[in-house]
Amino acid sequence: MSFELPALPYADTALEPHISANTLSFHHGKHHNAYVTNLNKLIEGTDFAGKSLEDIMKATAGDAAKAGVFNNAAQVWNHTFYWHSMSPNGGGKPSGALADKIDADFGSFDAFAEAFKTAGATQFGSGWAWLVLNADGKLEVVKTANAECPLTAGKTPLLTMDVWEHAYYLDYQNRRPDYIATFLSSLVNWDFAAQNFAAATA
Template structure:
């Protein structure tokens, strides 16, 4: 009497068992090659210091509102807009380049750029405050601005004369240093420039602590909280 097909042997292995092994191997290969689910384009990374670490220039109350409300809000809105857009498979930098100046993508650009700008801004600050840049960055500053004093004056002047909300930046363009300002959410990352350092000029960044004294706020960050070591690393590796 002939045995059922499932019990027939082929090379000593029952066909049913051989099929089970093949199926298991196929599923393992399929799952191993399947792309991992894509998470949100932007995340709200923890601050690299305590909420009160930047006081008195930036108080804990300001930081709780600035980081916990404003920055967090931009991240949430940007991710929602990216998810509904045709850019959801793009990097944040690609999204900013593609949407800058496009009226129909204005909300997407503004929220994404503000989320990016703020994340970059927190990394420009440190409670320890490096007094001066050193190394290659110091040499570039001397070459472009005639020394530290000229650089400081030019940066603070740009910050205080920027009309309305925005940002002041130290950027590199083909290794040449420039000081620029950007209005509202605009960002040099969307302009083909390499940002090295920035200070937020929106009123929510300083009004609780300095009221309308923007210059005092900028000087406080620039002179006491700027993370020039991080700026130096960006300049060396950009």
């Protein structure tokens, strides 16, 4: 079974005016789709054919000889996770158990937000900002370069923000901090993050 490009969980226009249909068309239809196409070509006829994205990522992480397979598999996974990390009715603050955990581990929601903004703004070049649950049960904000994913380091991703230029450049040009602020104020899908947190702590 080859991998397929998953549909967006909302219409191309659903995140406007914060992220344009033009950006989603290129980002999902061109960039994400290219990773799917490349991965399928790379794993055809290999031991990776038929394995899950997660298994492929874990088996190839840190292996320079398999960097192409890892980069494409991780980017398929990261992008799919990113689409769900946003919502047409997103933004604001979480509630319930995740909100309590953020307050406990960061001191306040505002402290979390500052850490998340800093991670995204200081990721040099391409990469991602994440809210993760560590194996020790503590929440943490981390940033990863290029296709790297916290999953391969034993962390459980709850939420991600893409800070590759193609995620925001058509709408924000070089103003990455404005995109990051908008992500938190108007796009972030706290319901998705809460579901991931509940599943990880069940």
